[in-house]
Amino acid sequence: MSLETGERNPRGIPKAPFIVDVDAHLGGPDGDAEGPLKAIQESIGKYRYMDANLTQRRQGLEEKIPDIKKTLSMVQFLSNQHSEHEDEEDGGKLKTSFELNDTLFAEAELEDTDTVFLWLGANVMLSYKIPAAIELLKSKLKAAEKSLANTEEDLEFLREQLTVMEVNMARVYNADVKRRREKRLKEGEKDGG
Numbered sequence: 001m002s003l004e005t006g007e008r009n010p011r012g013i014p015k016a017p018f019i020v021d022v023d024a025h026l027g028g029p030d031g032d033a034e035g036p037l038k039a040i041q042e043s044i045g046k047y048r049y050m051d052a053n054l055t056q057r058r059q060g061l062e063e064k065i066p067d068i069k070k071t072l073s074m075v076q077f078l079s080n081q082h083s084e085h086e087d088e089e090d091g092g093k094l095k096t097s098f099e100l101n102d103t104l105f106a107e108a109e110l111e112d113t114d115t116v117f118l119w120l121g122a123n124v125m126l127s128y129k130i131p132a133a134i135e136l137l138k139s140k141l142k143a144a145e146k147s148l149a150n151t152e153e154d155l156e157f158l159r160e161q162l163t164v165m166e167v168n169m170a171r172v173y174n175a176d177v178k179r180r181r182e183k184r185l186k187e188g189e190k191d192g193g
Helices: 022-026 034-084 132-192
Strands: 092-101 106-110 116-121 122-129
Touching: 034 116, 034 132, 092 122, 106 132, 122 132
Parallel strands: none
Antiparallel strands: 092 106, 116 122
16 A cells, blocks of 8 residues: 655655545545554655655765865965966965874975865875866855755655654554444443343
8 A cells, every 4th residue: 555645846755645534544434454554654664764864965965065165265275376476486386284193284385286186086086277176166066055955855845744644643543543442332332232
């Protein structure tokens, strides 16, 4: 028994139906609640699985975006330094210090600042000219921010669907308890009456 409606959010997450008529959903007064309850539990499990995956994705993006911004800021700084000091006698050398360890820094002179090396992941680093690096980082930042917004929207949608399914579960369970109680009372009247 599938509880999915044909409706989906923009990224394909199915919308949970609200069970309006619980008795009709259970198949009338003599229907069995075990199958519908199992279907609801399966749907809740699927929504929770999607929620866990999207939460993990959001955390990854929330860590990734500041790194991209920091890298973009540094590349833009190098671009500004390169254009300001291009005509100087020393060739526009940039003096800087960099971290070797938590407590150990070294000084360096950057001579050719029109090229940067960017980590792409999976132990891959590529050389880019600064304008190309800035464009790449801006596009990566824009894509990551859009992905984060979509993920947060999906998480909100999932929470709504989980709430609907939990309400459905409670309503079906309560209707089943009520039907069983009424059935016992009727059987007791027959036996005693």
